[in-house]
Amino acid sequence: MGDLDGSACESCGRAAVPAEPSCGACGGEVAPRAFTPEGTVMSVTRVRVPADGGPGPCALVVVQLAAGAQLMASAPEARFDDLAPGRRVRVVLSPIGLQVEPSA
Numbered sequence: 087m088g089d090l091d092g093s094a095c096e097s098c099g100r101a102a103v104p105a106e107p108s109c110g111a112c113g114g115e116v117a118p119r120a121f122t123p124e125g126t127v128m129s130v131t132r133v134r135v136p137a138d139g140g141p142g143p144c145a146l147v148v149v150q151l152a153a154g155a156q157l158m159a160s161a162p163e164a165r166f167d168d169l170a171p172g173r174r175v176r177v178v179l180s181p182i183g184l185q186v187e188p189s190a
């Protein structure tokens with residue numbers, strides 16, 4: 087399945103998804119890098135009132151990818167109870183942004 091496009095710092099190694107224009111930790115040069123979309127839920131919160139134009143009520147999830155980058159993604163609110171911290175998940179890029187689904 088599709089890898090996620092991100093970046094890795096050539097100085098300190100910081101990994102980021104989506105890609106950063108320069109390293110958010112040390113300001114160094116970054117190079118494009120693809121990340122396996124498997125990771126672990128670090129935290130999850132319920133969004134009841136979305137921003138203008140944003141997706142409706144949803145779960146907002148911080149995911150630590152196995153390959154090192156940490157990212158924020160969303161999921162349908164109905165999945166909230168399946169996304170407790172520690173759960174293994176897969177991240178996919180959809181037309182409305184990064185989405186999380188429980189891993190098989």
Ligand SMILES: [Zn+2]
Pocket residue numbers: 095096097098099100109110111112113114
């Ligand atoms: Zn860096």
